Amino acid sequence: MNFVRAPLLAAIGFFCANAAAEQGPSAPRVVAIVDATVVHPDRDGADAIRPHTTVVIEGSRISQVGPSSSTPVPKGAQVVDGAGKWLIPGLIDGHVHFFQSGNFYTRPDGLDLTKRVPYASEVARNKARLAATFKVWIASGVTTVVDVGGPLWNFEVRKAAQASEAAPHVAVAGPLVSMVADPKLELDDPPIIKAATAEEGVRLVARQLPYQPDYIKVWFIHEQGTDLAAQEAIVRAVGETAHTAGVPLAVHATELVTAKAALRAGADYLVHSVGDEPVDAEFLDLAKRNKALYCPTLWVISGYRYAFAGLWRPTQAEQRLADPQILAMMRDLERIPKEELPPRIVERMAEAKTPPPPTMMLRNLKSVHDAGVPVVMxxxxxxxxxxxxxxxxxEMALMQEAGLTPLQVLRAATVNGARAARRESTVGTIAPGAAADLVLLTADPTVDINNAARIYRVFRKGRMFDPDELIVSIR
Ligand SMILES: [Zn+2]
Incomplete structure (x- = not known):
């Protein structure tokens, strides 16, 4: 990292925001984005794409949206030229985990390299790096995220995000109420805790409620030979306790039978695809009955597979917008002596076989979407x-590959994401009164969702950020 340059650029990054001070201490900061093509993912047809539009931001909220010809720029406003650019609502990621980093040391239950990097050091690293991780999200145009489960430390993550300028809005679940234990992830504040009975499940929920979780999350792992009905009863007891407290139930259930059991037990949010067989009418009916949200997480398994085969390479967007420290660590597998790696990893690396596309998940996403179940990116x-x-x-590229139009993908990543984050009244739309969480793009995301990566500026609570400056500031 360049120690001299980084703070300077960071200061420039905040200059626009600080210009508000010139408008007087009590006046809210006013920004006008002029002549942009505004994309409204909550609308259909021609209404969804409005060229030559001015959006006025006052303080942290949008105050006006209208044709540039008839929407005057308020006196003293900072003007951002939107000509030839596209403005979308800030993106929402409905499934993240702040206690994990994406690197090879972050899931010792999947790949144990703890002799090289103890798990406690990895978790400590992630805690220390939190402010940088927040900036990475903002740089990628993501202004709201839902952390669907981690240590009790997650509640401090939410607080830290609230107190920070360059951070997304964070909704959280605490430790996962699980059907199985995961001892390799157990430090003093475990992210996953086994409930062997309904009573134990209820106790685990009661322990989290004082922290005001946005979700209670169940890790519904159904191993062969275990009693599905007994597991369903645990999920139901957990769900009822959560619902009584006004907290929705999120469930990890990746097979059709467990996903149906989860819905019968009251799941409001399925945080993964059904990946083993095609979804059927019963599944779709149950999802609709619960008004459940469906988050397909199409990339994550491929992420593991590419990484373990030594084939993971950063995309252009990752080269520009990912945490540079993690990017550097993604090359570690090649550097670790083979005798320190599990034989199955050495084998996979030697084979170097390109992982298959997630065909069943893609197919199920299209079915679920077409049946009218709200999909969350x-x-x-x-x-x-x-x-x-x-x-x-x-993720959005895969959703497009599944057959969703770019606008439908954007809807999943904004309006429906707002529902997942339980903030539908304030985020996910571009309208007067909504949070000024916006992304200004240099290419049209409605012709190809990959253009959503062409980020020029990001607005979070009305503050403008240059993504490249954000990344430089954390090098
Ligand atoms: Zn997850």
Missing amino acids: GTDAGNIGTLHGPSVFR
Whole structure:
């Protein structure tokens, strides 16, 4: 990192924001984005794309949206030229984990390299790096995230984000109420805790409620030979306790049978695809009955597979927008002596076989979407090979590949994401009164969702950020 340059650029990054001081201490900061093409993912047809539009921001909220010809720029406003650019609501990632970094040391239950990097050091690193991770999200145009489970420390993450200028809005769940233990992730504040009975599940929920979680999350792992009905009863007891306290239930359930059991037990949010067989009418009916949200997390398994085969390479967006420290660590597998790696990893690296596309998940996403179940874009960022921030562009590309139009993908990543974050009244739309969480792009995201990565500026609570300056500031 360049120690001299970084603070200077960071200061320039905040200059625009500080210009508000010139308008007087009590006046809110006013910004006008003029002549942009505004994309409204909550609308259909021609209404969704409004060229030559002016958006006025006062303080942290949008105050006006209208044709540039008839929407005057307020006196003293800072003007941002939107000509030839596209303005979308800030993106929302409905599935992330701040206690994980995306590197090879972050899931010792999947790849144990703790002799090289003890798990406690990895978690400590992630805590120390939190402010930088927040900046990475903002640089990628993501202004709201939902952390669907981690240590009790997650509640401090939410607080830190609230107190920070350059951070997304963070909704959180605490430790996962799980069907199985995960001892390799157990430090003093475990992210996953086993509930063997309904009573134990209820106790785990009660322990989290004082922290005011945005979700209670269940890790519904159904191993062969275990009693599905008994597991469903635990999930139901957990869900009822959460619902009584006004907290929705999020469930990890990746097979059709467990996903259906989760919905029967009251799940409000399925945080993964059904990946083993095609979804059926019963599944779709149950999802609709619960008004459940469906987050397909299409990339995350491929992320592991590419990483473990030694084939993970950063995309252009990752090269520009990912945490440079994590990017550098993604080359570690090649550097570790083979005798320190598990034989199955050495084998996979020797084979170097390109992982298959997630065909069943893609197919199910299209079915679920077409049946009218609200789809939420989410990456499961923090898992090995799924980096905080720019992995949203990998995810959205796969959603487009599944057959969703770019506008439908944007809807999943904004309006529906706002529902997942339980903030639908304030984020996910470009309208007067909404939070001024916006992304200004240099290419049209409605013709190809990959253009959503072409970020010029990001606005979070009305403050403007240059993504490249944000990344330089954390080098
Ligand atoms: Zn997850």
